[in-house]
Amino acid sequence: MAHSHEHHHHALRPELTRNQALVLAALNEADSPLSAYDLLNRLKAEGLKAPLQIYRALDKLMADGLAHRLESLNAFVCCAKQGHEDSSGTIAFAICTDCGRVDEFADPQIRSRLEAWAESHDFALKQATLELRGLCARCRGPKAPPAAPTAP
Amino acid sequence: MAHSHEHHHHALRPELTRNQALVLAALNEADSPLSAYDLLNRLKAEGLKAPLQIYRALDKLMADGLAHRLESLNAFVCCAKQGHEDSSGTIAFAICTDCGRVDEFADPQIRSRLEAWAESHDFALKQATLELRGLCARCRGPKAPPAAPTAP
DNA sequence: TTGCCGATGTTATGTTATTACGATACACCC
DNA sequence: GGGTGTATCGTAATAACATAACATCGGCAA
Helix, strand or coil, rough: CCCCCCCCCCCCCCCHHHHHHHHHHHHCCEEEEEEEEHHHHHHHHHHHCCHHHHHHHHHHHHHHCEEEEECCCCEEEEECCCCCCCCCCCCEEEEECCCCCCECCCCCHHHHHHHHHHHCCCEEEEEEEEEEEEEECCCCCCCCCCEEEEEE | CCCCCCCCCCCCCCCCCCCHHHHHHHHHHHHCCEHHHHHHHHHHHHHHCCCHHHHHHHHHHHCCCCCCECCCCCCCEEECCCCCCCCCCCEEEEEEEECEEEEEEECCCHHHHHHHHHHHHCCCCEEEEEEEEECCCCCCCCCCCCCCCCCC
């Protein structure tokens, strides 16, 4: 490290290790989900060599709520609400099948419907995966993109 | 083929081929999801040898709504409502992390909330993956199984 | 110092999914 | 019959995703 004014105040931030910080930075820079091997390729230059290094870092980031796994893609994104800390709820992802971008959101009503189903079926709900596929506003065509009509 | 009275009436049933029928039967017999390679192992005896034979059959079964893929498990189940044909809606799966059994359901309200989100974000929703993890009624312990109170 | 513990690095292996290519079977038309 | 198109099938090879096993390093408390 060239200089030493590392962030060592407010221990709320879980103090990432180098590998974890590298992986998080790579996810932040990407504008669509990256697979573990995508990450590995991007971080070869930083000295990472083996899949496990990536998976271990991802495990930690996910445990801390800083990244999410998209099951339907076998890929990972950084959390949209980094630091918001209310990652307690059920999160949903809208994945554009054209450009690959992902929009993260939480809908309390959906959450409560899921809980209601669980309750009524005596199912002890621990976790939910909600992933939508479709075309995002930018890719769905010349519908009415806020400020760029295609042609008169 | 030993005999020739093949089923060739009512084309509503998509007329499964041998491989497809074998895979579907294996899924029906299992009481939890099977991976493609699980299926392959179970069907070795029937002469199936390569992953592709399984994946091709699964693709057809899924296209016909006779099977589903569980993304969070990389595994497959047969559709609970075979023949019901109204597989148009969004389906959710509750997966027991203990026994592996899966309960399939559709909740119109969840569906409409998802559609509402999509509408308001100009997202052209094509498909949704909803998978819940938790403990099923049988596995969550001696809570209050329908007809066996624990003790007064 | 010693012992423990968590993070790391490395190799090997396991699991899931696809690509590529050729053969076979059947319907349709000439 | 001979040709063409389409769908399925069989096989081998390989790509993509993920984990196991084990040795090592560095901090830190007893």
